[in-house]
Amino acid sequence: QSALTQPASVSGSPGQSITISCTGTSSDVGSYNLVSWYQQHPGKAPKLMIYEVSKRPSGVSNRFSGSKSGNTASLTISGLQAEDEADYYCCSYAGSSTSPWVFGGGTKLTVL
Amino acid sequence: EVQLLESGGGLVQPGGSLRLSCAASGFTFSSYAMSWVRQAPGKGLEWVSAISGSGGSTYYADSVKGRFTISRDNSKNTLYLQMNSLRAEDTAVYYCAKVNTVVPAAIHLGHFDYWGQGTLVTVSS
Numbered sequence: 515q516s517a518l519t520q521p522a523s524v525s526g527s528p529g530q531s532i533t534i535s536c537t538g539t540s541s542d543v544g545s546y547n548l549v550s551w552y553q554q555h556p557g558k559a560p561k562l563m564i565y566e567v568s569k570r571p572s573g574v575s576n577r578f579s580g581s582k583s584g585n586t587a588s589l590t591i592s593g594l595q596a597e598d599e600a601d602y603y604c605c606s607y608a609g610s611s612t613s614p615w616v617f618g619g620g621t622k623l624t625v626l
Numbered sequence: 627e628v629q630l631l632e633s634g635g636g637l638v639q640p641g642g643s644l645r646l647s648c649a650a651s652g653f654t655f656s657s658y659a660m661s662w663v664r665q666a667p668g669k670g671l672e673w674v675s676a677i678s679g680s681g682g683s684t685y686y687a688d689s690v691k692g693r694f695t696i697s698r699d700n701s702k703n704t705l706y707l708q709m710n711s712l713r714a715e716d717t718a719v720y721y722c723a724k725v726n727t728v729v730p731a732a733i734h735l736g737h738f739d740y741w742g743q744g745t746l747v748t749v750s751s
Contacts, residue, residue, distance in 0.1 A: 517670070550737040552671070559721060559741040560663075560671065571739065603671050607734060613687055614734035615661075615673040 518543065518604055518618035525624040531592040534621045536604030537585060542616060544585035548607035551580060551589045554620075555600045563602075564589060591623070599625040628652040628740045630722050635745030642712050642749070648705040648722030648742055656680070656700040659725035659733035662707050664718035665744075672718075675707065676725060678733055685734070690716075712749045719744040 519537040526532040536549065543549060547567045552560035562571050564580035567587060577592045587606070591598055604618040634646040648660070661676035675696040676685040684696050695708040705722050721744045727736030 548735060548737075552738070554671075559743050560738070561741070562737065562739050565726075565737040565739070605671075605673075605737070611734050612685060613673075614676070614685060617663075617671045617673060620670040 516616070518606060518616055520602075520604060520618040520621045522619075523622045523624065525626055526591075526594045527626045528594050528596065530594050531590060532594060532623065534589045534591075534602055534604075534623070536587040536589070536606075536618045538587075538606055538616070539585055541609040542606045543582065543587055545609060546607045547582065549580065549582060549587040550605045551578075552603045552605065553600045554603065560603065594625055596625050599623055628724065630724065630740060630742035632720065632722050632742045632745040635720065635747045637748045637750065638712055639751050640713060640749055643708070643710045644712065644747060646707040646709065646720055646722075646745060646747070648707075650703045650705065650722075650724070653724070655698075655703040657730070659727070659730075659736060660698060660705045661723045661725050661738060662696065662705075662720055663723055663738065663741075664716075664720045664747075666715075666718040669718075674720070676733060677705070679730060683733070709747070712747075714749050717747060717749045719746050 551564040554560045568580040608616040629651045631649045662674040677696045693711045722742045723738035724740040725736040726739040
């Protein structure tokens, strides 16, 4: 299966909202509500931010939200803060029970 | 507190072998599937392999199938990745991750809720 498509970079000013898209196909993102999002700061391990399209794990700020329309999932961060500057990756069930997961290429978020 | 600690990375020649370990604590290890995810230098995340809580079911990315073997020892709360026939393109930081799913028997429906800090594998002559 091919990697999901994300924009290479997005940017926003403190306090603004930004949205990162994650485009797959009707075989993965479009068919299942199994998209998750991960935040990764430089040199650190990824951290789960959103799972099953729009659910937030305990401890994750409610400034982070997820949604999906058709074959495209989205991560929205409202009230941007300097600490949100990081790489963000989406991940989806790939429609295969033998090779279940496919990641996006990642998006670098810059807080101006 | 969930903790995952990888070890075993290092420099290996092409065609060589390496075994990674991931020591888990803070949760009932045998109740959860586990996975390996890697990240080549300056690149994105790539799912590598996963194993069910009992160890009875395993899953591999096409890029490593036939070369890598995932296993676990629930008595030691430890996950392993045996990597054989290593190639330059296997150079990456390897993370172990806990898989969370509402249906334990369907780990392919899960997501990665905790990650270790990673161990670097470098394949080079």
